[in-house]
Amino acid sequence: MxxxxxxxxxxxxxxxxxxxxxxxxGVWSLAPxxxxxxxxxxxxxxxxxALTLFAQVLPPFGIIVGIYLCWNGADQxxxxxxxxxxLAAMWVLVxxxxxxEAPPVSRRGLRWLLIAGxxxxxxxxxxxxxxxxxxxxxxxxxxxxxxxxxxxxxxLSIAVALGLLIAGPPARLPS
Amino acid sequence: MIxxxxxxGLSSVVLIGLGLxxxxxxxxxxxxxxxxxxxxxxxxxxxxxxxxxxxxxxLNSDPVPQALVITGLVVAFAATALAIALLLRLFxxxxxxxxxPEPSSSDAPxxxxxx
Amino acid sequence: MMQDPSxxxxxxxxxxxxxxxxxxxxxxxxxxxxxxxxxxxGLAVAAxxxxxxxxxxxxxIYPLGGWIPPLGVALRADGLSAIFILTTAVVVGATGLFAxxxxxxxxxxPETRTSLTFWALLLTLWGALNLxxxxxxxxxxxxxxxxxxxxxxxLVCLSGRAETLAAGLRYLLxxxxxxxxxxxxxxxxxxxxxxxxxxxxxxxxRPEPVTWAVAALMTVGLMAQTAVFPLHFWLPPAHAGAPAAxxxxxxxxxxxxxxxxxxxxxxxxxxxxxxxxxxxxxxxLGAAAILLGSVLALRQARLKLLIAYSTxxxxxxxxxIFPLIVRPESVAFAAADLYTELAATVVSTSAWSxxxxxxxxxxxxxxxxxMAAGLIAQSLxxxxxxxxxxxxxxxxxxxxxxxxxxxxxxxxPPSGGFAAxxxxxxxxxxxxxxxxxxxxLGGGLLTGGYLFRVLAPALFGSRESVAVRAPVxxxxxxxxxxxxxCSVLLGFVRLGxxxxxxxxxxxxxxxxxx
Numbered sequence: 001m002x003x004x005x006x007x008x009x010x011x012x013x014x015x016x017x018x019x020x021x022x023x024x025x026g027v028w029s030l031a032p033x034x035x036x037x038x039x040x041x042x043x044x045x046x047x048x049x050a051l052t053l054f055a056q057v058l059p060p061f062g063i064i065v066g067i068y069l070c071w072n073g074a075d076q077x078x079x080x081x082x083x084x085x086x087l088a089a090m091w092v093l094v095x096x097x098x099x100x101e102a103p104p105v106s107r108r109g110l111r112w113l114l115i116a117g118x119x120x121x122x123x124x125x126x127x128x129x130x131x132x133x134x135x136x137x138x139x140x141x142x143x144x145x146x147x148x149x150x151x152x153x154x155x156l157s158i159a160v161a162l163g164l165l166i167a168g169p170p171a172r173l174p175s
Numbered sequence: 176m177i178x179x180x181x182x183x184g185l186s187s188v189v190l191i192g193l194g195l196x197x198x199x200x201x202x203x204x205x206x207x208x209x210x211x212x213x214x215x216x217x218x219x220x221x222x223x224x225x226x227x228x229x230x231x232x233x234l235n236s237d238p239v240p241q242a243l244v245i246t247g248l249v250v251a252f253a254a255t256a257l258a259i260a261l262l263l264r265l266f267x268x269x270x271x272x273x274x275x276p277e278p279s280s281s282d283a284p285x286x287x288x289x290x
Numbered sequence: 291m292m293q294d295p296s297x298x299x300x301x302x303x304x305x306x307x308x309x310x311x312x313x314x315x316x317x318x319x320x321x322x323x324x325x326x327x328x329x330x331x332g333l334a335v336a337a338x339x340x341x342x343x344x345x346x347x348x349x350x351i352y353p354l355g356g357w358i359p360p361l362g363v364a365l366r367a368d369g370l371s372a373i374f375i376l377t378t379a380v381v382v383g384a385t386g387l388f389a390x391x392x393x394x395x396x397x398x399x400p401e402t403r404t405s406l407t408f409w410a411l412l413l414t415l416w417g418a419l420n421l422x423x424x425x426x427x428x429x430x431x432x433x434x435x436x437x438x439x440x441x442x443x444x445l446v447c448l449s450g451r452a453e454t455l456a457a458g459l460r461y462l463l464x465x466x467x468x469x470x471x472x473x474x475x476x477x478x479x480x481x482x483x484x485x486x487x488x489x490x491x492x493x494x495x496r497p498e499p500v501t502w503a504v505a506a507l508m509t510v511g512l513m514a515q516t517a518v519f520p521l522h523f524w525l526p527p528a529h530a531g532a533p534a535a536x537x538x539x540x541x542x543x544x545x546x547x548x549x550x551x552x553x554x555x556x557x558x559x560x561x562x563x564x565x566x567x568x569x570x571x572x573x574x575l576g577a578a579a580i581l582l583g584s585v586l587a588l589r590q591a592r593l594k595l596l597i598a599y600s601t602x603x604x605x606x607x608x609x610x611i612f613p614l615i616v617r618p619e620s621v622a623f624a625a626a627d628l629y630t631e632l633a634a635t636v637v638s639t640s641a642w643s644x645x646x647x648x649x650x651x652x653x654x655x656x657x658x659x660x661m662a663a664g665l666i667a668q669s670l671x672x673x674x675x676x677x678x679x680x681x682x683x684x685x686x687x688x689x690x691x692x693x694x695x696x697x698x699x700x701x702x703p704p705s706g707g708f709a710a711x712x713x714x715x716x717x718x719x720x721x722x723x724x725x726x727x728x729x730x731l732g733g734g735l736l737t738g739g740y741l742f743r744v745l746a747p748a749l750f751g752s753r754e755s756v757a758v759r760a761p762v763x764x765x766x767x768x769x770x771x772x773x774x775x776c777s778v779l780l781g782f783v784r785l786g787x788x789x790x791x792x793x794x795x796x797x798x799x800x801x802x803x804x
């Protein structure tokens with residue numbers, strides 16, 4: 001899987017990570033002006049009972065599964081997107097149950113987290129021009145560590161982007 | 176007894192048909208968005224069938240379609256999120272989630288405005 | 291340093307993506323600065339790409355990651371791509387300059403919504419366009435189309451008014467419908483021929499039922515995104531509702547991307563399928579778009595809607611090139627020789643050049659018109675055509691730019707639009723298809739009609755001057771004028787220059803292959 005996703009067709013994987021950003025910006029841009037910089041609200045109308053229980057019990061397992069999927073992607077089915085999707089689901093569950101708040105969209109750390117995956121991918125890709133004679137090529141012998149780095153950061157960025165896409169536009173006044 | 180490939184192939188055709196029907200015929204935007212997802216699932220399933228068929232022909236299961244389906248899923252997910260956010264905002268602004276032909280524009284009589 | 295010029299293809303993609311990532315972390319305060327700087331570099335890259343393609347007299351190819359198709363994905367810039375990349379760089383750069391004052395965060399204030407999103411989305415849109423023009427892989431092209439949609443639709447809704455939200459949603463539904471049909475076609479092609487690479491497909495595609503189905507699916511899908519009659523309903527409210535700067539790129543560039551893919555599809559991917567009947571059907575839709583779009587433009591009460599309907603009409607001209615490139619008699623003749631693929635590649639150079647010139651001059655003219663309409667609306671507080679009387683006195687440069695751009699749209703000499711329509715007309719005569727000549731001439735008259743409705747009162751209206759509410763920055767007027775001048779000056783470019791279109795065409799290279 002990863003061989004195809006991060007080697008032969010690396011461009012599609014890079015674009016897949018990038019495409020989430022304008023989509024998220026598009027969702028954010030639908031906020032009324034006064035809410036810009038505030039946080040989105042994603043919460044079940046009556047968070048109680050089974051939902052809260054699930055949100056307390058499930059995430060530890062979900063996070064392990066997510067990391068496993070990402071790690072496993074190197075030679076078996078799995079990968080950054082699958083891992084990221086599971087992680088995002090856990091985050092959404094916690095948000096829905098009201099156990100945590102979505103972060104404000106103006107937060108600098110959040111922005112860095114969003115772009116980290118694409119940025120690392122792009123930088124390694126560009127380094128390939130110098131080190132391996134082609135954009136998105138990996139220098140001989142270093143393909144594995146580079147691909148693993150990309151996968152890990154990409155998983156995080158994809159998880160954050162997917163979660164925020166569900167959380168919707170900012171709906172609180174910025175503090 | 177039909178093989179798994181044929182069964183999945185037929186299922187994808189049904190999904191594509193249902194999705195196209197909903198997307199073109201149903202005037203409600205939410206239904207259209209759902210229909211788009213159905214249609215997308217049908218296309219991805221078809222891609223899976225093609226990968227599988229490559230495997231049946233003696234190749235080691237064609238990984239390219241599988242890789243592409245993942246990218247396709249991400250894109251479809253992002254599109255759905257954007258569409259739903261747009262629809263919600265429209266609902267907040269106008270109190271309704273429909274796409275009536277706009278009275279302000281002097282559009283020609285448009286039979287398929289929503290297709 | 292002597293570098294391989296194909297690295298320019300990578301730069302054309304990486305610059306906008308880098309801009310998107312940078313603007314997100316730097317925020318709205320400096321987003322505009324970053325975007326403008328990258329656009330300047332991008333313009334140089336685009337110009338260098340045109341020069342390199344001409345110098346090499348062949349397409350530039352860059353296999354990504356060093357993997358050659360069918361395993362990998364390749365970028366490819368032929369003459370056609372290079373022209374569109376340059377046009378995009380110019381229009382996007384002008385739009386950036388024009389929008390600089392409008393979308394910014396004032397010093398000491400927190401980041402505003404539009405100051406970040408406008409620039410980030412404009413950069414994405416630019417990158418997506420470059421990818422459409424450069425990618426040689428049907429799946430990457432699908433992602434590029436989606437990237438384009440995701441950046442274009444939020445731009446339509448940027449003002450947040452209810453009618454723009456509805457327009458944006460309708461646009462999104464059409465675009466998704468189109469992209470999923472396109473993807474279905476690509477998947478079927480992969481299933482039959484085992485590759486998504488345009489160059490390899492061109493060698494493998496045979497005229498058989500499944501290919502015809504693919505051609506129909508992909509063409510309809512792309513037509514929904516191009517807003518060709520009868521799938522044009524979404525365009526006018528969306529393009530008219532967007533902020534002026536966004537309307538400019540949407541009308542000038544975004545719809546051309548899917549059109550570019552239709553051309554690629556028919557002439558590069560499946561040239562064997564380009565029969566006279568298919569060509570006539572496509573052109574008939576284009577003719578209907580010209581007439582209907584122009585008539586509807588005549589009836590509009592608001593300036594931006596008029597311009598948007600004019601886009602529907604002008605796109606129609608580009609569909610006339612199909613039957614003009616494929617000559618019916620030569621196809622019939624060669625079919626007897628069993629060399630159908632050879633026959634379909636008989637190229638009428640004047641139709642090619644005319645089509646490309648029409649696309650490029652329309653891009654400059656339409657961007658100028660939308661920006662001019664934006665300035666008029668800003669200074670008057672409205673864009674009702676009935677109340678534009680004597681606006682020429684208040685905004686002389688803007689109205690001059692509008693008139694020059696209009697001249698190009700109407701096809702008055704000397705302008706890019708004139709040269710384009712002249713080439714198309716001579717192609718109709720060359721190929722003996724006089725009925726398309728009637729459509730071109732009729733469309734020109736109608737265009738003159740609806741533009742006269744705007745220009746006559748604007749220039750020669752009543753004596754009393756209009757009440758100007760807000761002043762307009764002089765440099766923004768100059769940007770609009772420069773774009774309009776580009777559109778006119780294209781008419782002075784030596785016509786042979788547009789032979790550049792023929793450089794690296796696949797159909798030529800693929801000829802003779804069994």
